[in-house]
Amino acid sequence: MSVKVLLPNAFQKHTDGTKEIQSSAHNLPELITEIETSFPALKTHLRDEQGQVRRFINFYVNEEDIRFLGNEKYDFKDGDEVLVIPSIAGGCSPHGDTRFAPSQLCCCSYCGQEECSCA
Amino acid sequence: MALAYELRCRECGKTYPNTPLSICDACFSPLEVHCDLEAARGSFTREKIAQGPDSMWRYKALLPVPEDYVPATPAGWTPLLAAPRLASRIGAKNLYIKNDAVCLPTLSFKDRVVSVALANAQIFGFDTVGCSSTGNLANAVAAQAARLGLKTYILVPSDLEPAKILNTQVYGAKLVRIDGNYDHVNRLCSQIAERYNWGFVNVNLRPYYAEGSKTVGYEIAEQLGWRLPDNIVCPMAGGSLITKIKKAFKELIALGLVEEKEVRFFGAQATGCSPISTAVKTGADHIEPQRPSTIARSLAIGNPADGIYAARAIRESGGWAEDVSDVEIVSAIQELAETEGIFTETAGGVTTAVTARLYAHGRIKADDLTVTCITGNGLKTTDALAGAYEVERAVRPRLSDFEAYIEEQTEDRAILEGASVR
Numbered sequence A: 001m002s003v004k005v006l007l008p009n010a011f012q013k014h015t016d017g018t019k020e021i022q023s024s025a026h027n028l029p030e031l032i033t034e035i036e037t038s039f040p041a042l043k044t045h046l047r048d049e050q051g052q053v054r055r056f057i058n059f060y061v062n063e064e065d066i067r068f069l070g071n072e073k074y075d076f077k078d079g080d081e082v083l084v085i086p087s088i089a090g091g092c093s094p095h096g097d098t099r100f101a102p103s104q105l106c107c108c109s110y111c112g113q114e115e116c117s118c119a
Numbered sequence B: 001m002a003l004a005y006e007l008r009c010r011e012c013g014k015t016y017p018n019t020p021l022s023i024c025d026a027c028f029s030p031l032e033v034h035c036d037l038e039a040a041r042g043s044f045t046r047e048k049i050a051q052g053p054d055s056m057w058r059y060k061a062l063l064p065v066p067e068d069y070v071p072a073t074p075a076g077w078t079p080l081l082a083a084p085r086l087a088s089r090i091g092a093k094n095l096y097i098k099n100d101a102v103c104l105p106t107l108s109f110k111d112r113v114v115s116v117a118l119a120n121a122q123i124f125g126f127d128t129v130g131c132s133s134t135g136n137l138a139n140a141v142a143a144q145a146a147r148l149g150l151k152t153y154i155l156v157p158s159d160l161e162p163a164k165i166l167n168t169q170v171y172g173a174k175l176v177r178i179d180g181n182y183d184h185v186n187r188l189c190s191q192i193a194e195r196y197n198w199g200f201v202n203v204n205l206r207p208y209y210a211e212g213s214k215t216v217g218y219e220i221a222e223q224l225g226w227r228l229p230d231n232i233v234c235p236m237a238g239g240s241l242i243t244k245i246k247k248a249f250k251e252l253i254a255l256g257l258v259e260e261k262e263v264r265f266f267g268a269q270a271t272g273c274s275p276i277s278t279a280v281k282t283g284a285d286h287i288e289p290q291r292p293s294t295i296a297r298s299l300a301i302g303n304p305a306d307g308i309y310a311a312r313a314i315r316e317s318g319g320w321a322e323d324v325s326d327v328e329i330v331s332a333i334q335e336l337a338e339t340e341g342i343f344t345e346t347a348g349g350v351t352t353a354v355t356a357r358l359y360a361h362g363r364i365k366a367d368d369l370t371v372t373c374i375t376g377n378g379l380k381t382t383d384a385l386a387g388a389y390e391v392e393r394a395v396r397p398r399l400s401d402f403e404a405y406i407e408e409q410t411e412d413r414a415i416l417e418g419a420s421v422r
């Protein structure tokens, strides 16, 4: 059994750029443990001082908030797509660069392709 | 020139230079704009503010834009009205309405947040902007982006009111209806904003967007003659507006523009989508997401981004939150229109009905100076009143026919009131 897990941009600084993983976790607690084992650098960021997974991190299974599916009790099914998204996340993290340069990031403009040429 | 504001993580405090970024890379919590109050002290005085302009930009020194920023759209500076007739109906004695039903250019308070967000979209060099919206934000982004010559992608839940759809498309915006509720739309926008280099006003530009809501608070204080009310009643969707009114009051106190006062904040939601009011009522320190089902579509956010901060702000202030049914929402829309001549949308029905309940339950004292925030216009949600009024038969343009008609009306009324007909 395997599920596809998509990680947000905000994690990539701590995952050496990995955006997507395949996991054999059976449920959410197993998945979080697996992510932390694969990316030890992420672990301290993922949990607060009490060791709880930070409240602003949301998990979705096939478009649905996992809290509507039973949260930790939900059993992953083969082929599930799991999205990890911090609340209101989005945008391209400056990756430590203090200057923001729109042209270096994602699509330059309207067409939306990652390597677009419509600038 | 150094800017007098920067981004700061609300949880761990890490600071960031001004970038289109909404969450902290260290703890994945939301970022907020932090304005340097000391830098504003000289230019944010009662006298300077009184010189105008007659828009929210009179408070520019405490908004995240460069000092020399010239706004393209004069949003805000809406009336603060005494509401004696509504007050006497609901047992209040000192009630005011902040009337953003007439906020320009698109008739909701969202014009304020969009003004600030798009100013920053331009500074960051975006040529395409967008948002996920429950309707009013869509209208505001579409109108102001048109004026700035920006391209727009606007994503909304597919069941949005027709007027809000039309009021977006007319500006030439690209409107994408998503087969799902707002929370589905918002999640998708997070993903889009990671892939496309677009300025989403409530996603990657959210910290800047949110600051625009402070102007509701500044205006209330200035219009009360530079004093703070005892209570604020405010509708909540994402929970941003209520927290920013509180932030505005705090800044005014810090700058000495108003006397220090603990204003109580009261949040209003529809029962069909009440994650924040539920958290307040149960004392929970987390938000349990809901699947929205209410006619108050503008407030239908089941997983509110700022919900936890809104609940905290309410609790710390000594306030409360309530939620009301769809039937109560419709009656309140009518009651506000009949008593004060203000036609508000469903969100304003929520706020008005909740205000009435807070007085009825003794949560707000009759003599308290209370401001209730009406945030949107009734012309956008006329479907909520479908069937509320009969289409009257046409009367012949002849005086005798008119007199007969009046006679009929009087009799009908008498029957309704249970009196005997003469």
Ligand SMILES: Cc1ncc(COP(=O)(O)O)c(C=O)c1O
Pocket (backbone or CB within 6 Å): B108, B109, B110, B134, B136, B137, B235, B236, B237, B238, B239, B240, B241, B242, B298, B299, B345, B347, B348, B375, B376
């Ligand atoms: C008319 C109206 N009032 C209030 C709100 C709530 O604002 P917030 O999301 O900041 O809580 C909205 C938001 O969509 C709205 O459209």
Ligand SMILES: [Zn+2]
Pocket (backbone or CB within 6 Å): B009, B010, B011, B012, B013, B014, B024, B025, B026, B027, B028, B029
């Ligand atoms: Zn942080």
